[in-house]
Amino acid sequence: MDEEESTERQMQIAMLCQRLAKMKKLYTDDDTDYINKAISSNSPDTCRTLLTSLERKGNPQTDPGLLSKLIDGYTRVFSSMPLGKYGQSESYAKMLVRFAELKAIQDVNDAQASFDIARSHCKDFAFVHIAYAQFELLQGNIKKCTSILQKAFEMNAKPRRVLEAAVRNLNTVIFLSQTPTSAFSNESITIKGKQFFIFKMIGRGGSSKVYQVFDQKKHVYALKYVNLEEADAQAVESYKNEIEHLNHLQQYSDQIIKLYDYEITSSYIYMLMECGHLDLNTWLRNRKSVNPLDRKCYWRNMLEAVHTIHKHGIVHSDLKPANFVIVDASLKLIDFGIANRIQPDVTSIMKDSQVGTLNYMPPEAIKDTSSNGKPGSKISAKGDVWSLGCILYCMTYGKTPFQNITNQISKIHAIIDPSHEIDFPDVPEKDLLDVLKRCLVRNPRERISISELLDHPYLQLQPQPEPGTDYKACAGDLKRILNELAALQSPNSIARAASNLARMCNSGRKLDVSECVKTSSQTLWK
Known part of the structure; x- marks a missing residue:
């Protein structure tokens, strides 16, 4: 061995020893609890929740220490929970993807190897292939990105419609990348000095329009434009309310749509947001039935989103399929226009008027009146549970519980009347039937809570950990x-x-x- 090779080997050995030394520091601070609890849980769901909580303590993109802790934490989890045993778990697959994304911050080549492992062992999940394709797209490898998505179809990854949406988005990116920016120069919007080019309108309602836009780097966004000259005072307040809630909540959950920037003037509001594929209402309308796995995954997404807003004292009070949008492989909550804050020491508040969608409105929001006798609407966290139950009912039976009643007055009476029994046709999933019945209880005090729904057997994809299990820490x-x-x-x-x-x-x-x-x-x- 020549001197140069010997010196290089000594340097490599020294670096590895330094990494060993750093391990002591990494696992003696408070963050160790997250990782140790994750490993001892023997549950992919719990591991992912705890590691996600650890990541929210900072930004791994700018904090090398946090990045190192996360990477080592995921490595320890994977060592304790082998691929062969847990590879079919959705949460485990999502951890593999997140691990690869974190590795990409350190080294692109390491990330590619990690994505390959995730794709080969968790090939049934569409989001694994999509994440890998997005990674390659960011590296400028459009050909490989396309190949990954094509192979995902060949592997029959699910849900298929998510892959189809990813291909549509890829085609949009390819089109934008091949189109000179000057071709869109006559249709652009500037937000705080940054120019965005309009690709197409993707939604509208009242005084607002939503466009699909892209920036100079061809990154795609959704941009909501509100014409304040056409909006009344209540509408303006609801839009400002939405910005406030989105700004505050997005850091606490991946199931809240991201708000990247906004601008408010006396004549308009601009909101630059994450761009989804389509809303849940449109998705449901375009199919005769819902795949049980899709239903379960989307149900978890909705519960996680609503659980987050409830923890921060916010009741939505107008949950419906149109307020959830599909982004990659999951649902995200997008609309907070009429959401209300509840003080920590109260359980419900009265609103001056009934605002919401009748097919998803809880009985207590319809029948309650304020103390002075004027019509009012009582809202609480349990009201959001009823609305979620109506959405799940629709995903199960293809209609809402009272949809067949076309007369509005008759529908209102049916919703609030305890003697009017809700029909629950039998389904193969008994846990699903139990969830529906416990959500659609007219008395809010007897209605199941979001926390209980998250712990319900319907969502337990993995067996519970055996007591007394011991694991090798490092x-x-x-x-x-x-x-x-x-x-x-x-x-x-x-x-x-x-x-x-x-x-x-x-x-x-x-x-x-x-x-x-x-x-x-x-x-x-x-």
């Missing part, structure tokens, strides 16, 4: 580093270090990181 990290040491074709001293560490990893006892670092360092530098 075995995955150490084994990964040992593999890298072995790749160096190391001399005997490194082989002895690898042997010592391997024995520690396989001993069955809880590993002490400082002991590992000490042992490996002493052996490496003998």
Whole structure:
């Protein structure tokens, strides 16, 4: 071995030892609790929830320390929960995708390898292929992006309609990338000095219009334009309310649509947002029945979104399919126009008027009156549960509980009348039937809560963890580093270090990181 190769090997060994030393620091702070709880849970759902909570403590794009903790945390989880056993779990697949995305911040080549692993072991999930395709698209590899999506169809990844939407979006990006910006120069909107070019209108309502737009870098967004000269005071207030809620809530949940920027003047409001494929109402209208897996996944998305707003003292009070939009493989809540804040020490408030969609409106919002006898509408978190139950009912039976009653007055009476029984035709999924019946209870005090719905057996895709299960805290990290040491074709001293560490990893006892670092360092530098 020449001197140059020897020096390079010593540098690589030194770097690996530094990484071992950093492990002690990484796992002695408060963030260790998130990772240890995740591993001990033996549940992909719990692991993903805890690691997502850890990520929300900062921005891994700008915080190398947090990025390192997250990557090491995911590595430990994967070591404790092998692919062969958990690869069919949706939450596990989402963790693999997020791990690959985080690796992309560090090294593009590492990210590609991680995406390959996710795609090969979790090929049934459309979002895995889409995430990989989006990664390649960001690298400018349109051909490979297209190939990944084509292979996803061949692998019969589900849901298929999400893949179809991804292909449509890709075609839009390809079209935009091949079209000179000057071709759109006559139709553009400027927000705080940044120019966005209008591609097409994708929605409208009242005094607002929603456009699909793109910027100079050909990134696609949804832009809501509100003409304040055509809006009354109540409408203006609702739009400002929406901006306030979106601004506050998006940092707490991936199921809230992202608001990137906005501008308010005396004559208009601009809101630059994440662009979805289509809203849930349109999606439901275009199909005769809903796949059980799609229904379950979308139900979880809706619950997570509403759970987030409730935790921050916000009641939506107008939940309906049109207020959820499909972004990639999940649903996101998009509209907060008439949402209301409730103070922490109260459970409900009265609104001056009934505002909402009758087919999804809870009984208490229709029949209550204020203390002075004037018509009013009582809203609470349990009212949102009823509305969600109506949406799930529609996803199950193809219609809302009272949709067949066409006379509005008769419909109102049916909704509030306890003697009017809601029809629940039998379905194969008994847990689903239980959810529907517990959501559509007329007395809000007896109605199930969002937290209970999230814990309901209907959403439990994995078996619960067995009590007393013990796991090796750092075995995955150490084994990964040992593999890298072995790749160096190391001399005997490194082989002895690898042997010592391997024995520690396989001993069955809880590993002490400082002991590992000490042992490996002493052996490496003998």
